[in-house]
Amino acid sequence: MSEECGLATVDASGLQRRSPGKKKIQRRNYHSSGPNDTWHIDGNDKLKFFGIWVHLCIDGFSRRVLWLKVGTSNRKQKFVARYFFDVVVELGGCPRLIRSDRGKENLVVGEMQTAFHVRQLGDQAWQCFRMGTSVHNQRAECFNSMLKRTWIKKWLTRFEGMMESGILELDNPVHINCLQYTHLEMLQEDLNIERTVWNSHDIRKQRHAPGPFGKPDVMYNSPPPGFADMLCPVDDDLLDFSQQIVSEENEHLRVANEEFQDLCGAILANSRFPHTLNGCFAAYLKLFEEITNCMNRNMLQTPSTFAEANELYKIMLRERE
Incomplete structure (x- = not known):
């Protein structure tokens, strides 16, 4: 390309925006019609080298964490589908929309979500599951960031100490399996505490950020005036069929063979x-x-x-x- 036809000539403003330190993520205001309008799902793999994976789901309106699971993988579609299935059974319905990143582990959840809505929406049921970039999955990314600063950091420090003392080798599958077998249940109990603390803490008002604000559990169970619970009922026959394509209960905690x-x-x-x-x-x-x-x-x-x-x-x- 000649100098006259270079990017500096045909797209000078675009070149300036893309230069190092200039590119910024466009921030958007988050809008939701009420609890169960949108669920955001995401995984956390900061402890993957220790054979430990975390997956979570958060309600976009109330910021209530609906599941927070640790297991031997968050890349297996049936594991993530099991988390979704259990919460749908517990609540008696599914959300209007699910938002996730483009990971293949979320595809079965997408198929289930679409099937749950197909009788009401027909050919438009596909719109009830949306995939996109992680940076725009705002609610899940916000909670994930908090988890990295607290829970992940605590356990990472502990496991790194075991490595430094020479009793844990990351390239030894036997060591990883032993670590999983002895620690996964304790990790899940610790995550249950994190979930309870988060769901009962006060989300304070932020400048230039739309509400509502308050305790996630309260906002989820008793939305303020002007908002309604958007939970969509699921037919029993669809739930029975879904149970056949998800993993067995607690299979995500089973180690090796x-x-x-x-x-x-x-x-x-x-x-x-x-x-x-x-x-x-x-x-x-x-x-x-x-x-x-x-x-x-x-x-x-x-x-x-x-x-x-x-x-x-x-x-x-x-x-x-």
């Missing part, structure tokens, strides 16, 4: 570690020490993948029996 779970149950059967942070840590030490000793006795090499680790657990369980 059945042999690993049986092996861990046998190792910890008589230990009775307390269900506390220190108890989970002690259980982790017990597990990986016993499994490492078993590998050394049988001259088994350290697995490099989780698939190899699953085969190793089968061998160790047969030896223990």
